[in-house]
Amino acid sequence: MNQIFELTIIGSNSAISTFDRFPTAQILQIQNQLILIDCGEGTQFRLDTFKIKKSAINFIFISHLHGDHYYGLIGLLTSFNLSGRTTELRLFGPPGLKEIIDLQMKYNGATLQYPLVFQATSMNPTATLFANEMFEVSSFPLQHRIDTTGFLFREKVGQRKIRKEKIEAFQLSVDDILSIKAGEDFITSDGQTIPSATFLLEASKARSYAYCSDTKYVEDLVKNIEGVTCLYHEATFETEKEHLAEKTMHSTSKQAASIAKNAGVDRLLIGHFSSRYKDLSILLGEARAVFKNTDLAIEGQKYEL
Amino acid sequence: MNQIFELTIIGSNSAISTFDRFPTAQILQIQNQLILIDCGEGTQFRLDTFKIKKSAINFIFISHLHGDHYYGLIGLLTSFNLSGRTTELRLFGPPGLKEIIDLQMKYNGATLQYPLVFQATSMNPTATLFANEMFEVSSFPLQHRIDTTGFLFREKVGQRKIRKEKIEAFQLSVDDILSIKAGEDFITSDGQTIPSATFLLEASKARSYAYCSDTKYVEDLVKNIEGVTCLYHEATFETEKEHLAEKTMHSTSKQAASIAKNAGVDRLLIGHFSSRYKDLSILLGEARAVFKNTDLAIEGQKYEL
Known part of the structure; x- marks a missing residue:
């Protein structure tokens, strides 16, 4: 009977899908609210596979406009329409996202039958995007090849356990x-x-989840995510491929772990694995050497935070 | 050692995917050429599932801009880029398609590293789109809620069998x-x-494949597809739901069969099944009552034409 604060990994691979891993998408459930974070191609089908009720998603956050993080969005929005959705959907993402949706809807010849409330994200140092009685969400800038933001989800009030x-x-x-x-x-x-x-016992610490999708190693990131309950940080490469991480503005799993350690988070999840790794143990091992409480983001798996 | 003229169904469902059926896509192989016809979301993953070599696709034809026929295209084009493609790709589709691709590429911050040669289709009565020494392709108008074309693929020369x-x-x-x-x-x-x-024996009749993706029943269609070796015609509904077919500008399987019969084709494949049908036998039965040589378009199945 705890209040739910639970993450499900829908896609954990970078760029081209391989080894049955798919592009990035996650579902964060806070109490009865389903929040979709990024939406790579095929996300709607994979939500079906994992028996997640798509119609219960009322919030979508898109970190940036590389295809492996949003190509599945237009299909999901269209399917909502076809299945008769009337509930408001709040969408947060880079300014260009709305333009892309509008253009595709124009040629589609249809109009959405539900309110789609779009709010553009920005590269401002930190920005509160949304707050209700249950949770609040803010964004912070990452450093990638195009404008990219991380997101911080925080419960409004800690859990109250009964005596x-x-x-x-x-x-x-x-x-x-x-x-x-x-x-x-x-x-x-x-x-x-x-x-x-x-x-009731005293309220416990309000739980929080920080999502850092695609970013090069930036020490400065730490200040935005200090002490979070769970940090998801991309870990595309192993240390030996650090030059590739630098070149493509991604991180190694060791770098992800350094961020987790320096930010004093409770737990680290790593994902956005390069298609070169069938076996992910090298990435996990290198991270755990720096920050012990690290796990792989495995598709279909739920993480209670 | 026949010359190959073979169709593989990649997706056969209409609109929302269900019962493990996915949105429309097909691969037509003519000798060593792979031609992709329509490209619903997730097509690139399903080509992997069916072990079809994506890099061998040099031609893509998109019938119209409803999402279930093209939302997978941008992902495939991006993956070609990421996997180092340099070979020219010929793309045929409605004029708006190029605008949609260009907008997404702009925000992607990348440029395609291979020549993408786009040719807009039109609603002209018939138009030859492409011809080489192996095959030629023409388009003809269908009647749907937005501009939609069918495609006719024809071998240049019939098979020559050896004595x-x-x-x-x-x-x-x-x-x-x-x-x-x-x-x-x-x-x-x-x-x-x-x-x-x-x-060599005398050359046999050059084989042909007509693709009618989304269309209401139009008797006039017959003149464009007379005597083809194989007709694919959408068959979204059963006869009892003919009013829905009319309303949404789709066809019943019986109507598809009437077209096949009146056009004197050798063989009919029906697809684009409504998500209301788990069991497709009603659709097949109603079609076969009118045109015996009808089969269901089953995903993953190959049809030698």
Whole structure:
């Protein structure tokens, strides 16, 4: 009955798909909200494969306009239309994204039957993009070959866990517990009102997820992601190929781990693997040597944060 | 050792993918040439699944700008670039297609490293789009919600089969047979030159393939596809849903079969199935009642024409 804050990897490969790995896409679930982060080609099909309810996605964040991060978006937007969506969709991405969508919709001869609210991202040092009662999202600049932003997702309030001894003392049902966690006072069978705070432990630290899609190694990145619960950082190459990382403005897994270490994050996920690696253990090993709590971003896998 | 004229179905579903069927794409192989016809999202991944060598595709024909027929194109063009293609690619499609590609390439920040020769299709009654020594391609208008063309692919010369008795008489090797079929004279071990025609049967009828992607039932279509070896015609609905076919400017499988019958084609393939049909037997049955030599376009299946 914890509040959900969970990441599912949909695609983890860079550029050309290979070894059954596909271009970048992730689903972040915060409570009942599904947030899609980047949307490489075929994302809509892979959401079906992983039995993720596409219609529950109300937020999409696109980091940059390289195809392996957004070519699947127009198909998903079109499918929403064909399946009768009427719910508002919030879309965040580089300014050109809207122009690309509009042009394709123009030739499609159709209009979207649901509100698509587009908000352009920018390369400003940090910018709050969105906030509701559950979470807030900000962007920060990465350094890649074209304008690219990272995203930081942060719970508004930490989880409030119930005091176990109270469950038994008051014979609380599951529904009671959910109501109390939502801040409602408890009314006993003899009509006594007991404040919800009586039942709850102190709120834990609000969880956070930082997403750094495509970027060269930039020490300066650390200040934007300090102490996050989970950092996803691209790790396209092994150290021996650092010259390729520099040339293409990507990172090695060791560099990703250095960022994680210096930012004092709880956990690191690495992804955006080069098509040259069938076996990813070299990337994982080099990262773990620097930052122990590192895992590979594996497609279809869920990570509770 | 026949000359190859073979169709592989890559995607056969309409609009939203379902039941493991994907949006429209086909590969027509004429001798050593691979021609891609329409390119729905995910086509590049499915070409990998079916072990079709993407780099051998030198021609792409796009029928219209509904997403389920072209959203996979930009990804394929980008992947060609990333994999170091330098060979010319000929692309045929509606005028807006080039504008869409150019806009996405602009924001991509990259330029194609291979010549992409685009030729716009038109709604002219018939137009020859391309011809080389092996085949020629023309387009003809379909009637759909936006400008849509069908395509007709025709071998230049019929197959020339070798006279079986000559193989034994002259002890011909496989290489000899291929040379003779290519029109080269045969030189015997004692230096005698024998004209290739001596070895060959009369050329058979040049084979042809007509592709009618999305269209309402138009009797007038018949004149463009008379007597073709194989007609692919969309068959989105069953007869009971004819009102939906009319409304969306699609066809029923019975209507597709009527076109095939009236055009006197040898063979009919139906596809572009509505996502409402898991079992396609109703569509096949209704078509076969009108035109017996009908088959379903099944993904991954090859059809020798």
